[in-house]
Amino acid sequence: MQELRKSLRDSKIARWTALGVVAFTMLCGYYLTDVMAPLKGLLEGQLHWDSSEYGFFTSAYGWFNVFLLMLLFGGIILDKMGVRFTGMMASIIMVVGTAVKYWAVSTHMLDGQIWNLYFFEVKAQVMVAALGFAIFGVGIEVAGITVSKIIVKWFKGKELALAMGLEMATARLGTALALSTGLPIAKYFDSVSAPILVCLIMLCIGLIAFFIYTFMDKKLDASELNLNPDQEPEEAFQVSDVWNIITNKGWWYIAILCVLFYSTVFPFLKFAADLMVNKFGVEPSLAGAIPAMLPFGTILLTPFFGNLYDRKGHGATIMIIGAALIVLVHTLFSVPLFNHWTFAIFLIILLGIGFSLVPSAMWPSVPKIIPENQLGTAYALIFLVQNVGLSLVPLLIGWVLDKYCITGQIQQEGLTVNTYNYTLPMMIFTGFGILAVVFAFLLKAEDRKKGYGLEKPNMKSE
Numbered sequence: 001m002q003e004l005r006k007s008l009r010d011s012k013i014a015r016w017t018a019l020g021v022v023a024f025t026m027l028c029g030y031y032l033t034d035v036m037a038p039l040k041g042l043l044e045g046q047l048h049w050d051s052s053e054y055g056f057f058t059s060a061y062g063w064f065n066v067f068l069l070m071l072l073f074g075g076i077i078l079d080k081m082g083v084r085f086t087g088m089m090a091s092i093i094m095v096v097g098t099a100v101k102y103w104a105v106s107t108h109m110l111d112g113q114i115w116n117l118y119f120f121e122v123k124a125q126v127m128v129a130a131l132g133f134a135i136f137g138v139g140i141e142v143a144g145i146t147v148s149k150i151i152v153k154w155f156k157g158k159e160l161a162l163a164m165g166l167e168m169a170t171a172r173l174g175t176a177l178a179l180s181t182g183l184p185i186a187k188y189f190d191s192v193s194a195p196i197l198v199c200l201i202m203l204c205i206g207l208i209a210f211f212i213y214t215f216m217d218k219k220l221d222a223s224e225l226n227l228n229p230d231q232e233p234e235e236a237f238q239v240s241d242v243w244n245i246i247t248n249k250g251w252w253y254i255a256i257l258c259v260l261f262y263s264t265v266f267p268f269l270k271f272a273a274d275l276m277v278n279k280f281g282v283e284p285s286l287a288g289a290i291p292a293m294l295p296f297g298t299i300l301l302t303p304f305f306g307n308l309y310d311r312k313g314h315g316a317t318i319m320i321i322g323a324a325l326i327v328l329v330h331t332l333f334s335v336p337l338f339n340h341w342t343f344a345i346f347l348i349i350l351l352g353i354g355f356s357l358v359p360s361a362m363w364p365s366v367p368k369i370i371p372e373n374q375l376g377t378a379y380a381l382i383f384l385v386q387n388v389g390l391s392l393v394p395l396l397i398g399w400v401l402d403k404y405c406i407t408g409q410i411q412q413e414g415l416t417v418n419t420y421n422y423t424l425p426m427m428i429f430t431g432f433g434i435l436a437v438v439f440a441f442l443l444k445a446e447d448r449k450k451g452y453g454l455e456k457p458n459m460k461s462e
Helices: 012-034 037-046 051-067 070-081 083-106 124-155 160-188 194-227 239-246 249-263 266-278 289-312 315-333 341-369 372-404 423-450
Strands: 114-117 120-123 406-412 415-420
Touching: 012 083, 012 124, 012 160, 012 194, 037 051, 037 160, 037 266, 037 415, 051 070, 051 120, 051 124, 051 266, 051 372, 070 083, 070 124, 070 372, 083 124, 083 194, 114 124, 120 124, 124 160, 124 194, 124 341, 124 372, 160 194, 160 266, 160 289, 160 341, 239 249, 239 372, 249 266, 249 315, 249 341, 249 372, 249 423, 266 289, 266 372, 266 415, 266 423, 289 315, 289 341, 315 341, 315 423, 341 372, 372 406, 372 423
Parallel strands: none
Antiparallel strands: 114 120, 406 415
16 A cells, blocks of 8 residues: 555656656757857858857847846746646747747848847848747746756656756757757758758657656646645745845855856857867868767766766765866867867867766756755746856857957858957857856855755665
């Protein structure tokens, strides 16, 4: 009789299946996030976008999340309405945003149109594509915090960091596929919009996958209720929860570490293929393959380091080591002397190790600092801070390239494109990495004061 009153989360098959379903939805989302990165040259040649316009478009990812606080609202909705409603909403938003972006890049209705927006002018095509990317950005970020809360729901006291690591690894697979297949797809169909159409189809499949998950989540709730029929329902979101979160020093250290760390990786990937062409002399058709090694490496390493954190602890130390590796990599990228493509591969591998270390410990550490009933809002606020970096850093790098780094022009497959010196942008990324190391040390010191247990294992003995 006792066995009949187990939670569904006690079943390894059930919780790992649930993880697989929601992770697939995130894979589809991350494919779209980075699919334009290897297409920068084609965008310049076919659609006549310059680096500033590309940076403007890339920065749109966080517009609504940052300036309209959509991520904060998403976190509040998540804590009030639950993972099923919020996840479906986010998946639908991703599909809608991708559809708008595809239309903008594929249509000729916007050709030659310039829109005057207050203090600046922008091509209509760039603006509409950016709006689609901004809508998608709301969906993928809200989906991200929803999946994080789903994982905590299924894996608390169990293989939490490993589960989060595997979910991140699956998402990185989407990034790797985008970097490695975006350009071949565009060339095969002779259209820069073709990879976006592939993304749209994938996201529709991802929406169906999350719909399937909602039935599993209902069964989990029923099993938890059966296990604890007298348990009080989870306390609903209150305005005071936001205040409690933003006055928590440990939360701030994680949030700032997050924005600094991700600002050294994701914006870098947007320009990495162009870096390979301009500094390391890689053929444009192969330039996306080297940055694609980074997410492929994290597919193996993030779960490995997550499993290490689950069993051995040392979460804050793992974050310090990972941030230090990022500093080393971008410092070496900024040295003009190191310009052979084999060295680029070596640095991407090191970057992949650093990129695996920090997230594998950072995201599972949040539930140790913030109560579970506030997790949706806490993750949303972290993602909101992160989106500031993801919005502003590509804009900064694109502006720096156009203003200070153009070295000439060349003919590439019949198209005229600029050549760039990437030393200054790499030094900017190095600066972000140094600050990330500082805040990782501050987080470790705060953990010693407050006893959050960041250095302790996540798994509880059965």
